[in-house]
Amino acid sequence: MDSLPFALLVGIFVAAAAVVWVAGIQLSKATDVLDARLHLGSALGGLIVLAVATNLPEIAITVSAAVSGNLDVAVGNILGGIALQTVVLVILDAFGKRGRGVKPLTYRAASLTLVLEGLVVVAVLAVVIAGSQLPDGLEVLRLTPDVVLISALWIVGLLLVQRAGSHLPWHEDGRAPDRSPKPQKPKRSMSTKKAAVVFSISALATLVAGVVLERAGDAASSQIGLSGVLFGATVLALATSLPEISTGLQAIRQGDDELAISDIFGGNAFLPVLFLLATVISGSAVLPRANAADIYLTALAALLTLVYVVGLIFRPQRRLLGMGVDSLTVLALYAVGIGGLFAISA
Numbered sequence: 001m002d003s004l005p006f007a008l009l010v011g012i013f014v015a016a017a018a019v020v021w022v023a024g025i026q027l028s029k030a031t032d033v034l035d036a037r038l039h040l041g042s043a044l045g046g047l048i049v050l051a052v053a054t055n056l057p058e059i060a061i062t063v064s065a066a067v068s069g070n071l072d073v074a075v076g077n078i079l080g081g082i083a084l085q086t087v088v089l090v091i092l093d094a095f096g097k098r099g100r101g102v103k104p105l106t107y108r109a110a111s112l113t114l115v116l117e118g119l120v121v122v123a124v125l126a127v128v129i130a131g132s133q134l135p136d137g138l139e140v141l142r143l144t145p146d147v148v149l150i151s152a153l154w155i156v157g158l159l160l161v162q163r164a165g166s167h168l169p170w171h172e173d174g175r176a177p178d179r180s181p182k183p184q185k186p187k188r189s190m191s192t193k194k195a196a197v198v199f200s201i202s203a204l205a206t207l208v209a210g211v212v213l214e215r216a217g218d219a220a221s222s223q224i225g226l227s228g229v230l231f232g233a234t235v236l237a238l239a240t241s242l243p244e245i246s247t248g249l250q251a252i253r254q255g256d257d258e259l260a261i262s263d264i265f266g267g268n269a270f271l272p273v274l275f276l277l278a279t280v281i282s283g284s285a286v287l288p289r290a291n292a293a294d295i296y297l298t299a300l301a302a303l304l305t306l307v308y309v310v311g312l313i314f315r316p317q318r319r320l321l322g323m324g325v326d327s328l329t330v331l332a333l334y335a336v337g338i339g340g341l342f343a344i345s346a
Contacts (some may be wrong), residue, residue, distance in 0.1 A: 001219040006292040009220040019209035024246030030199035050265030054243035057210020058073035079294040082150040083301040093327040096252035104324025106311035110176035110255035114165040117265040120157035125302040131287035147276040213239040300337040
């Protein structure tokens, strides 16, 4: 795509973004049905089904980078997007449900299960930072200890979330009494078979359009002189976060605030698991390839996640500038963080 005119690249980018947006809405609808039919629950469904589906573009980009031996791209693609993907919650809080008397997103979706999901994200990111400091040459059977531990933490997190969804030794199993009620399913809901077909087609569309987004965006950024790190943390991260935005907004419109947050936390916990895939494919240690900007963005993502974990616990009721105090704090921290990223990349 590098040889295409800039205007055509922008057109391709916008068209692919539109496909991702529509597919994301259908993914959310299908996931809502599958959650109910398979008895997964909103939290576990968002953590597994929706999170993996909306991150298909990142999976494709990581596999492609690992096969070609371009591990720097794989690392930057994964770590560069987690912080901005957390900021998607700001968008969902501000635009998901508006009007007088509407409480912030973390107030409506309050659940200890979501707090647990956020802590899993922070734990995984901590191992990422630690793994980046390990020396090369620790590969055994095309694996390294850091990626194995990341994958193990993710699996343990799934098991804990599943258990938390069935029972916790807290009042109402950790659910706030005045949180948003469980969404009422429409009387004429789609069948399980149709939901699976819609989900599969939407996931495929998300995968293809997401890769096109990345390729067109990369070519366009090269033509305007935007550096790879800044492109990955801004334009590419925003483009690959479009599925999370569209599915999150649709989930909130369906009344499932918990699914919207769980999709973001689930995706952020799942993305570092792709380092295991990249390590197996390339046969080389991946995390030691992380540069200063990658580690910086990882730490920023952990900080933003912790802000929302605190928000889920304290449940702020006031909205400032159309969003909760926690979302406003995240937005301010991310803006400051991007300023620091420019300083690192200078």
